Amino acid sequence: MNIPASITTIIEQQPYPLLFTTISGSHLYGFPSPDSDYDLRGVHILPVPEVVGLDSGAETIEISESRESLEIDLVTHDIKKFFLLLLKKNGYVLEQLYSPLILKTTPEHEELKVIAKACVTRHHSHHYFGFAATQWKLFEKEQPHRVKPLLYIYRVLLTGIYLMQTGIVEANLIKLNQIFNLPYISDLIAQKLAEVEKSTLPNVDIAFHYREYERLRDRLQEAYEASTLPETPTAKEALHNLLVNLRMKS
Structure with a gap:
């Protein structure tokens, strides 16, 4: 994809080195x-004095700006906070780490992607159950109903099912639907691509989509129960070693 210059600029202006x-x-x-x-989304590396000293650096940096008619939302975590999140059942950080839309990378980023495979567990399914439930409530209560929450529901459920089946993080709904072949997804995506962010679905069949939501939740539950992924992450030692090396280099 073509990266607007304002995005490159905001990354270059960050106060700490970026892991990715x-x-x-x-x-x-x-x-x-x-x-x-x-x-x-990304990860920054606080220097040692800002970790061990009395004045601590920012564990999380959040920036929301409008540049050249673009709305840009940037969030980065320090390496320790991000690594601790990886050791929890947090699908967000996995999706950020494995996103193919890379703006900044390092050799250690590639090393981390290898290590983090041992962070994926069966219990990441709970993240996707929870996210889907939140989005369904949002979709159901809004009038008129919007296409974005509906797409999010299908995206997170299919991501969760695929993760349980393969251990692979895939967040792109177009690619996921090449596997799951849900006939209504293409039209929903086409509408979202063509219209504004808050586009609506005036004639949506709520009952149909609720049945699909329930069906895919059941599939996620079945995938969780059948999954051969481990119960707990096994990457703590490797993450510790990478953290120490990165911190000392900074």
Whole structure:
């Protein structure tokens, strides 16, 4: 994809070295509207004095700006915080780490992607159950109903099922639907791509989509129960060693 210059500029202006920066959100999921903002996610490396001294550096940096008519949302975590999140059942950080839309990378980023495979467990399914439930409530209560929450529901459920089956993080709904072949997904994506971020579905069949939501939740439960993924992560030691090496280099 073509990266606007303002995005490159905001990354270059960050106060700490970056382990990586990737694009998340609708661009990663495969259905950005023409006016979608850019969700940038990454990891920064605090220098040793700002970790062990009395004045600690920022564990999380959040920036929301409008540049050249683009809405840009940047969030980065320090390496220790990000590594601790990887050891929890947090699907967000896995999707950020494995996003193919890479803006900034390092050799250690590639090393981390190898290590983090041992962070994926059966219990990451709970992240996707919870996210889907939140999005269904949002979709159901809004009037008129919007296409974005509906796409998010299908995206997270299919991501979760595929993760349980393969151990692979795939957040792009277009690619996921090449596997799951849900006939209504293409039309929903086409509408989201063509219209504004808050486009609506005036004639949507709520009962149909609720049945699909329930069916895919059941499939995720079945995938969880059948999954051969481990119960707990086994990457703590490798993450510790990488953390120490990165911190000392900084």
